[in-house]
């Protein structure tokens with residue numbers, strides 16, 4: 003009977019930064035169209051564990067609920083993804099227990115919420131912007147071909163969600179590899195007619211220590227990117243450009 | 256009064272920053288304009304600004320660039336916006352916005368927004384509601400995301416730029432922008448004269464409450480859709496910030512004007528939008544002629560489909576403005592019970608078809624992939640081959656904090672006037688979906704991204720000139736002022752943590768939202784609105800008996816934060832419902848079947864709401880005013896609720912004949928002469 007259908011969650015919780023984690027289980031009434039977030043919202047309304055003990059509601063981050071802001075990323079049944087687009091009926095058609103864990107490559111704030119500040123700092127490091135003269139009227143921008151738009155638009159859909167960093171074996175506490183998302187931004191801005199004018203600065207930022215060379219070409223990133231951004235292509239393309247720049251640098255020495 | 260001389264440092268030597276709360280399109284544009292004017296900014300946001308609600312916008316941004324040779328112009332854009340809003344918007348700000356629009360889209364293009372292109376490499380434009388012109392620039396179907404990212408990148412650049420003092424020397428360690436992300440604005444700091452001198456905010460990660468001085472404060476905190484529960488809005492759109500400012504004395508304008516979008520997907524947590532651009536690219540709305548039709552949508556033959564918008568409104572068809580489309584969908588499903596029949600549930604559901612299956616899939620992929628992806632993911636059906644099933648959802652807040660403007664001789668705005676975007680609290684500005692200014696009683700699609708960015712372009716210079724003429728910097732005010740405000744908010748937070756009643760704030764929210772959604776959206780009846788108001792008072796009372804679900808201190812506590820947001824939602828719900836109760840007419844999105852006519856004589860005026868706090872046991876009330884005086888840099892300014900209709904004279908609003916919306920400015924691409932003779936009397940609503 004549909005009314006008796008249950009949603010079972012097993013959540014890895016952590017009361018604050020640096021504290022140890024523990025598991026808690028929840029059982030909620032099933033509803034149509036349910037996703038992981040609406041299940042977590044039910045816990046807010048009735049914060050009880052599966053065995054009926056009072057607890058605090060689970061903390062997580064979400065904004066758009068339509069997989070475009072990147073905030074709600076977590077590890078669901080062992081796979082990193084957005085919790086808003088994780089539909090309960092697909093994850094657990096037979097009422098199986100769904101496990102929720104925070105991402106492991108970023109410090110935990112509380113429960114499923116992590117701090118991805120490093121990703122925003124990396125955007126500064128690679129100068130992911132156009133060097134605008136000013137926001138006053140300067141007429142139309144440079145013309146661009148439809149082909150260029152069709153190449154750059156998919157690259158610019160990166161929502162800084164962190165899935166690719168979570169999946170990348172080269173991003174770990176003992177390496178300072180910047181990760182695929184920021185490298186993809188280098189490619190994006192270097193493809194723009196005015197962005198190109200400062201291509202060198204961005205390439206410099208991903209040359210050497212922690213830069214594009216750190217990629218081991220494992221391709222895990224592409225597999226988990228929810229926006230299907232061709233990250234390995236971006237890494238190869240930026241890799242080629244940095245090599246060229248390096249060679250040029252030697253020749254001019 | 257003499258203005259302070261040094262604009263970088265206060266007399267006590269502190270850096271004179273201003274505060275911007277909100278990092279959506281409106282807030283970020285304001286920050287950029289301030290930085291360019293040399294004004295350093297502290298920027299606050301609930302979430303990393305790159306994740307602001309603006310990221311959701313799909314369809315595009317309007318600008319009359321006229322690249323298709325249709326004879327479009329900013330004048331036509333102004334006229335259609337005024338007409339689309341049923342004449343409730345002040346027209347000079349609308350004119351300024353429409354005139355600036357082409358420049359804004361060019362600027363965004365220069366910033367790197369990957370707008371779709373024509374074969375010549377120019378910007379491509381598509382159609383949207385309420386117009387016959389191709390006026391909407393777009394980047395696939397994730398335009399808001401792309402615009403937000405472009406502005407976010409520019410602000411990040413300003414985060415790396417060193418502040419210069421008045422002699423042009425770099426100030427070590429001081430950057431033009433400091434970001435405070437994951438901070439919740441909880442109150443204004445008002446001095447003894449009622450001038451805004453800064454804000455109090457809470458660091459959500461450790462719940463610390465702190466006051467921040469600011470020579471001026473700008474609220475760019477977005478809309479209030481979450482008051483209606485499930486909507487197309489992001490979960491953070493609770494209106495907590497605008498509600499707080501209202502409770503501290505800011506006037507709230509046209510609260511009752513809430514837009515319901517005709518096409519969204521039903522969901523358990525959110526009603527996800529299917530953008531109007533889908534209809535702009537040729538999507539068609541229909542229901543089966545036979546209400547018991549059992550076949551799947553794609554198997555229903557053409558002759559047995561009722562394209563009810565096209566049939567009733569041959570001029571604008573599927574692109575009639577949203578208020579009209581939503582009412583028609585509602586009528587089909589609720590009153591006529593003609594929604595799509597569902598075999599599983601055995602009844603006609605409240606859903607109609609939105610069909611793009613006739614459009615080549617290559618076109619769909621290039622122009623609409625982002626939206627269709629959402630449908631595929633959340634509805635679990637392929638929209639390329641099956642008509643989508645959709646229903647209306649609460650979408651946009653036309654009302655908001657009341658803001659002023661200064662009209663120029665040519666009917667536009669005086670550039671850089673400190674009156675532009677100023678609230679009635681001196682030193683407090685508002686912009687974006689948080690203000691009430693640009694859309695009257697109904698917003699046209701793709702005009703919001705524009706009003707946010709234009710609003711920012713007006714607000715930055717307005718604040719810069721306010722600050723320049725400020726007699727005394729906030730940074731020279733006694734520290735006791737800020738300590739008092741901090742204490743006040745700390746006490747409030749402690750009282751939330753101490754709440755141990757039997758009610759659950761999330762449950763109460765669900766109850767409030769249900770009432771607001773069912774009885775205060777598409778159709779409004781006075782008798783029901785009276786019940787809504789009683790329900791709001793009831794919930795207000797029960798909010799005092801809430802038990803906070805989380806009492807942890809010094810660490811992220813979403814349970815306690817939600818109680819605060821909910822308290823503020825109740826206050827704004829009352830403003831919305833009472834405003835609706837008072838407006839006995841039908842205008843734009845505000846529709847009363849018992850008063851189907853627009854009544855310009857009595858209601859062509861702004862609803863101006865002032866907060867009246869709870870007194871000895873009785874709940875808070877709303878006081879409506881017809882005029883007010885506020886102080887601007889020592890000079891009193893007098894304003895009334897009269898709407899400035901100096902540019903486009905109100906006339907009946909009809910969309911059955913092509914070109915009716917632009918009939919005065921000129922005839923549109925397919926305008927028929929008949930439309931120009933539309934009667935100037937009040938409108939009969941559908």
Ligand SMILES: Cc1cc2nc3c(=O)[nH]c(=O)nc-3n(C[C@H](O)[C@H](O)[C@H](O)COP(=O)(O)OP(=O)(O)OC[C@H]3O[C@@H](n4cnc5c(N)ncnc54)[C@H](O)[C@@H]3O)c2cc1C
Pocket residue numbers: 276277278279280281282299300301302304307308309310311312313314315316317398399438439440441475476477478487488489491492495496528530650651686687688689700701702703704705707
């Ligand atoms: C699904 C959807 C699609 C849309 N599509 C279009 C479209 O195609 N074209 C169009 O023109 N319009 C569209 N709109 C409307 C448009 O997206 C919004 O009106 C616009 O983005 C609002 O921008 P904003 O800058 O005013 O506010 P927001 O983007 O909502 O930003 C508000 C900011 O304020 C911050 N904030 C809020 N409260 C607090 C607080 N208490 N303390 C600190 N910070 C706070 C938030 O963190 C955020 O940074 C769409 C809307 C939706 C819902």
Ligand code: SF4
Pocket residue numbers: 169170171172173181182216217218219220221222223224233234237
């Ligand atoms: S391809 Fe490179 S960036 Fe991607 S997961 Fe592998 S190592 Fe990491």
Ligand code: SF4
Pocket residue numbers: 159160161162163164165166167182183186226227228229230231233
């Ligand atoms: S590249 Fe993809 S996976 Fe990585 S942050 Fe961006 S959207 Fe997420």
Ligand code: FES
Pocket residue numbers: 063064065066067068069070071072073074075084085086087
């Ligand atoms: S909430 Fe925005 S991606 Fe899930």
